[in-house]
Amino acid sequence: MKAFVTVEGGTAAVREIPKPTPGKGEILVRVHYAAQNPTDWKAVPHRPAGRIVGCDFAGTVADPNGSSWREGQRVAGFVYGTMAEPLRGAYAEYLATGSSFVWAIPDSISFQDASTISLAFATAIQAMFQRLGLPEPSKPAKSAFPVLINGGTSSVGLYAVQLAKLAGLYVIATGSKQNHNLLTSLGADAVVDYKDAAWPEKVRELSHDNLQHAFDCISEEETMPVVARALSSTKGGHLLCILPRKNSELPEGFTKVKVESTIVYTVFGDPIDLGDVPFDNWGGPTPEDRSFWEKYLSLLPEYVDSGKIKPNLSRELGGLEAISEGFELQQQGKVRAEKLIYKVT
Ligand SMILES: NC(=O)c1ccc[n+]([C@@H]2O[C@H](COP(=O)([O-])OP(=O)(O)OC[C@H]3O[C@@H](n4cnc5c(N)ncnc54)[C@H](OP(=O)(O)O)[C@@H]3O)[C@@H](O)[C@H]2O)c1
Known part of the structure; x- marks a missing residue:
């Protein structure tokens, strides 16, 4: 072949x-x-x-x-x-x-x-539901607390926005201006332009300084500390990355922010060895990640057929x-x- x-x-x-x-x-x-x-x-x-x-x-x-x-x-x-x-x-x-x-x-x-x-969707469910612990669409939030999806227009981000909306959250997404309509059409409640230097402060206003969950779908060295600025100034929060970022990369003063990184390949359940790449979830067998992915694989046909996930x-x-x-x-x-x-x- x-x-x-x-x-x-x-x-x-x-x-x-x-x-x-x-x-x-x-x-x-x-x-x-x-x-x-x-x-x-x-x-x-x-x-x-x-x-x-x-x-x-x-x-x-x-x-x-x-x-x-x-x-x-x-x-x-x-x-x-x-x-x-x-x-x-x-x-x-x-x-x-x-x-x-x-x-x-x-x-x-x-x-x-x-x-x-499949890959982007699997990354989004693993990051948001398993690692950030957000409510799942099968048991949506009783009150719509805020979640930030940085890089909402990335492949992973576009699913994260849709899933967060299905989970009953108040969805704030970043993207370039020309993609704001796309983000809104997929369920974002508020959209900010990440090219505006003051965007994290805008998110703090939109979330009444109460944002405690952020998913950085870009996760570059320069994006993660900027996303941290959007989290609640008093309570801090959980910042999930999909490149291997660490708390030590944050500037001083972010003591209440927890940075975690996750890699999607653990959905296959087998041990993986990434050498010195510091994702937080690799190592031995990962049966929980596998079962979680298998659950969502069984839900995907209905999600896409009904148009809930585009x-x-x-x-x-x-x-x-x-x-x-x-x-x-x-x-x-x-x-x-x-x-x-x-x-x-
Ligand atoms: N850990 C894992 O398991 C895992 C899984 C999947 C992907 N990843 C990693 O995640 C990253 C994204 O992958 P992907 O396939 O989702 O990306 P992608 O589709 O290639 O992302 C492209 C989008 O990123 C947005 N973007 C670029 N720079 C940005 C910034 N500074 N702030 C906010 N948004 C920005 C752009 O938005 P606009 O067009 O609106 O400007 C663009 O549309 C890659 O590094 C990839 O390797 C990791």
Whole structure:
């Protein structure tokens, strides 16, 4: 089969490789569309040659391998791309994945849209419900307390905004001015422009200085301390990051702010080793993260079919050969409030 794999020299290219064989508890999926996440290009220089790149996919079941899935059934999900043992990657004509790690695509949703959802959605539910401890949509908040989604127009942020609204919260989101209507249409109650230097103070006003939960979907060294300024000046709060940020990166005076970082790959339940990368949630097996993701995988078909959760907008760049161009576009900051997708088969 054709796949986009890591090659010598820290890059990746389309190559012919053997089709995977699903192991015990796994299914084989024929990939029709795959979507791009920053993690895809960030991983490439750090992996040996021969790893399959890509995480998000939508396709059809090619071999149910004894599971309850049917051959030909439409499914979507994400895998830990570029990993070995077992070899995983979505930028390939076929992939093997655990039979419980896919969701059934409703007829109302295209393969294109379905391919864009899983990784960003999984990151949002893990960050907001498991780590920040916010109420879930199945048991919404009794009174709408504020939550801040910084980077509301990022792939993760767009789901975070929608989920926070479903959970009955008062949703404050940041985004560029041209994306404010999009954020409002997805449920943001208040929107601020992160390019305005005084935006954290605006959030303090909007939240009556009572913001105690913030999700920084950008989580860069320079964004996290700015987000901390939006939290309650008297009570502090919990600031969740999805890059490895630490409390020690805050300037003095933020003693009541707790910084935590989380990485989505723990949803597969297996131990992961990120070397000296200080995310707070990796290490041994993570069965709770796995069960939590499996619960939301079973909810996703109804969420998207009913329109409660709307997929990110997408732009189709081409087939596997177009992925290098897509990586460059995202590295140059030219992918905004949209997902790049590729037609694989
Ligand atoms: N820990 C994990 O498991 C995990 C999972 C997924 C992603 N991530 C990481 O999270 C980051 C975002 O990933 P993504 O795929 O969601 O992003 P993305 O879709 O590529 O984000 C692009 C958006 O970010 C917004 N943005 C850029 N700079 C900003 C700033 N300073 N403040 C606020 N918003 C800003 C832009 O908004 P405007 O267009 O409105 O300007 C743009 O639309 C990446 O670093 C990724 O590696 C981590």
